[in-house]
Amino acid sequence: MRVYVLRRVGQSALTLLGVSVLVFVILRVLPGDPARMLLPDGAPESAVQELNRHLGLREPLAVQYLIFLKSVFRGDFGQSFQYRAPALQVVLERLPATVQLTLVAMLLTVVFGVSIGIVTAVRRGTRYDVAGTILAVLGQSLPNFWLGIMLILLFGVALRWLPTSGFAGWTSLILPGVTLAAFPTALVARLTRSSMLEILHRDFIRTGRAKGLTERSVVLWHALRNAAIPVLTVIGLQIGALLGGAVITESVFAWPGMGKLIVDAIFFRDFPVVQAVLILSATVFVVINLMVDLLYTVLDPRIRYS
Amino acid sequence: MTAELESVGIGRFGRRYPTMAIGGALLGLVVLASLLAPALTSYDPLKPSFSQRLAPPWGLGGTRAHLLGTDNLGRDILARLLYGGRISLALAVTAVAVAGLVGVLVGLAASWSGAKTDAVIMRVADVQLAFPVIMLAIAIVAVVGTNPLALVGVLALSGWVLYARAIRAHVLTIRRLDYIEAATTLGASDLRIIVRHVLPNTVALILVIGSSQFATMVLLESGLSFLGMGIQAPRPSWGLMLAEGRDYLSNAWWLATAPGLMIALVVLGANLLGDGLRDLLDPTLRNVERL
Numbered sequence: 001m002r003v004y005v006l007r008r009v010g011q012s013a014l015t016l017l018g019v020s021v022l023v024f025v026i027l028r029v030l031p032g033d034p035a036r037m038l039l040p041d042g043a044p045e046s047a048v049q050e051l052n053r054h055l056g057l058r059e060p061l062a063v064q065y066l067i068f069l070k071s072v073f074r075g076d077f078g079q080s081f082q083y084r085a086p087a088l089q090v091v092l093e094r095l096p097a098t099v100q101l102t103l104v105a106m107l108l109t110v111v112f113g114v115s116i117g118i119v120t121a122v123r124r125g126t127r128y129d130v131a132g133t134i135l136a137v138l139g140q141s142l143p144n145f146w147l148g149i150m151l152i153l154l155f156g157v158a159l160r161w162l163p164t165s166g167f168a169g170w171t172s173l174i175l176p177g178v179t180l181a182a183f184p185t186a187l188v189a190r191l192t193r194s195s196m197l198e199i200l201h202r203d204f205i206r207t208g209r210a211k212g213l214t215e216r217s218v219v220l221w222h223a224l225r226n227a228a229i230p231v232l233t234v235i236g237l238q239i240g241a242l243l244g245g246a247v248i249t250e251s252v253f254a255w256p257g258m259g260k261l262i263v264d265a266i267f268f269r270d271f272p273v274v275q276a277v278l279i280l281s282a283t284v285f286v287v288i289n290l291m292v293d294l295l296y297t298v299l300d301p302r303i304r305y306s
Numbered sequence: 307m308t309a310e311l312e313s314v315g316i317g318r319f320g321r322r323y324p325t326m327a328i329g330g331a332l333l334g335l336v337v338l339a340s341l342l343a344p345a346l347t348s349y350d351p352l353k354p355s356f357s358q359r360l361a362p363p364w365g366l367g368g369t370r371a372h373l374l375g376t377d378n379l380g381r382d383i384l385a386r387l388l389y390g391g392r393i394s395l396a397l398a399v400t401a402v403a404v405a406g407l408v409g410v411l412v413g414l415a416a417s418w419s420g421a422k423t424d425a426v427i428m429r430v431a432d433v434q435l436a437f438p439v440i441m442l443a444i445a446i447v448a449v450v451g452t453n454p455l456a457l458v459g460v461l462a463l464s465g466w467v468l469y470a471r472a473i474r475a476h477v478l479t480i481r482r483l484d485y486i487e488a489a490t491t492l493g494a495s496d497l498r499i500i501v502r503h504v505l506p507n508t509v510a511l512i513l514v515i516g517s518s519q520f521a522t523m524v525l526l527e528s529g530l531s532f533l534g535m536g537i538q539a540p541r542p543s544w545g546l547m548l549a550e551g552r553d554y555l556s557n558a559w560w561l562a563t564a565p566g567l568m569i570a571l572v573v574l575g576a577n578l579l580g581d582g583l584r585d586l587l588d589p590t591l592r593n594v595e596r597l
Contacts, residue, residue: 018429018433027449030446031449137574137577140573141574141577145532145548146562146565149552150566157559240435240437244439244441247444247533248440248529262445263533266535267534269448274445278442281438282436
């Protein structure tokens with residue numbers, strides 16, 4: 001158990017190190033003149049020289065990387081020139097909005113994805129199954145930016161029921177939340193269905209029924225608990241997809257989160273902010289997946305000893 | 307398998323494999339329409355015609371001259387959809403091919419050349435997966451520019467991991483099978499075993515991943531273009547058309563609706579085709595999407 005935990009933590013740390021290398025390559029090695037890229041257009045030559053010295057851009061790549069890594073560890077991602085503030089602070093200010101949106105989408109995904117999956121598995125071959133499956137296939141095929149725009153068109157422009165942009169109370173969360181949740185909900189529904197179908201004809205389910213348990217208890221307690229493991233993995237991986245989906249969803253709904261921030265930052269060529277968003281979102285992803293993996297050991301004792 | 311395919315007519319094939327038939331038909335229709343764009347429309351997708359601005363589709367107040375209406379610059383939307391499809395589909399196909407090639411090679415390397423290489427490759431895959439694809443893509447495009455080559459590179463970069471992981475897992479299981487051991491015992495070289503015995507066994511897997519990844523690539527490319535990081539105006543691209551149509555939602559809803567429908571049709575078609583292929587070629591691959 002302890003060995004497993006230590007190994008997983010070590011792997012995550014290694015992944016994060018890799019993340020820093022990749023960001024370094026994209027923002028320091030790929031561009032011809034990183035200092036000029038990191039500064040606003042028309043910055044004076046003296047500023048370019050100063051930044052070159054500060055980032056060690058005249059040093060060999062390995063030294064440059066170590067300087068980069070040190071500043072990342074200190075939380076120093078550079079100065080955002082669009083907001084005239086440290087990049088990390090700018091990103092952290094936008095983080096709560098994205099977390100809020102992601103949590104709503106996650107909640108919708110788990111509630112609707114798992115229920116649709118259970119219903120379609122238990123009622124296999126019925127109208128419910130067909131309807132649920134069609135819904136899931138559509139959910140995986142509709143581009144989220146289009147779905148968002150169509151929701152705006154219907155509920156914002158035509159019916160005028162819901163706010164369509166910005167941040168004004170909890171009703172603002174509905175449309176972006178649904179937009180963001182559509183794809184992962186469909187994925188989770190299909191996965192729960194196939195996972196439940198595999199479990200439902202196992203012996204222990206038959207035993208459960210034979211000893212007179214209610215159907216509800218068999219399905220929700222015995223089957224779902226066992227079907228939950230692959231579903232949980234995917235939900236963990238979906239955190240990354242949600243953060244990515246937030247880039248587009250937030251842009252469609254003008255939601256003031258990290259996703260809209262990185263798009264705006266790229267248009268203003270505010271690379272310190274881009275760098276901070278990249279590293280921060282990868283870190284969130286790695287940490288959450290680590291937690292999901294450790295959670296397994298609680299759900300599935302076999303993993304503890306393997 | 308192929309004999310079975312040949313022996314059933316199209317009608318029976320459709321009845322036996324409805325998902326694949328519907329998916330293939332949808333995808334085929336869009337691909338064919340895009341390829342035949344010059345024959346299907348006489349409009350220039352790039353040439354503005356200001357007297358024709360924002361004409362509604364035929365049957366909704368418009369005329370038959372512009373079946374799907376016109377955009378804010380008076381360009382025929384149908385023409386732009388068809389020509390835009392050419393770019394989007396070509397980019398997606400190329401990206402799937404590149405990602406597949408790289409992914410398969412990496413997957414083979416990981417599964418064949420020892421635990422150390424394997425561990426390194428899988429950690430690299432982890433790093434790649436830690437980033438939301440679209441964030442990584444827009445950051446790279448912002449640095450290297452939005453030329454088609456860069457777009458294909460970015461799309462392929464987002465796709466290779468899936469192949470590599472699936473191929474690795476698959477090869478690790480078939481490596482232990484008797485016929486591979488037999489080939490090794492008979493003195494066949496690694497290269498020969500891989501080419502003659504291992505690769506043919508991964509074709510089904512590659513096809514299944516490829517067709518569903520095609521859907522992902524179309525979504526990603528149109529998402530990038532939607533954000534202004536993909537195909538650049540005035541060239542037509544479905545994602546870009548959607549973005550342009552967003553400003554006209556209240557008075558010309560068809561601008562944003564039509565390109566979204568095209569993307570949805572292609573993605574739906576490719577997803578159904580992928581599902582159908584998976585069931586047809588190898589039912590044991592049902593769990594591929596979990597990778």
